[in-house]
Amino acid sequence: MPAKDQPTWVLDRRRALGDRITELRVARNLVQDQAIELTGIPRTTYQRLERGQADARYSHLLAIARAFEVDVTELVR
Template structure:
């Protein structure tokens, strides 16, 4: 059953996606290469970067490792 979340949670999810996309682009990685590096499906990477998906903590760990940053860098 879906639950309604406060609006600010959607804003933070978009901020997270923007941060991940910016770091990926700075690392000169395409979404395809990034998806291969993380083991996350490319469509899922797209949804995370658009802020339409809530990545689980395990995905954040994989993303942080691929971008050579701490998880806190992603979510701060």
């Protein structure tokens, strides 16, 4: 579903997830390139996730959680 067709609450949660991913990355003193390397997620996808511009696949959430050594629930809390 295109972003313009999604409810505001969905877009807000997507942005919140991006902020949380960024927060965890920075807390671990990683730059984006390091996070991309650790997760194996394509660069543009990872960047869009952090900016809250893309819906995350469950596999992306798993890869990010593993790279940042947190449970998936820590990403989406």
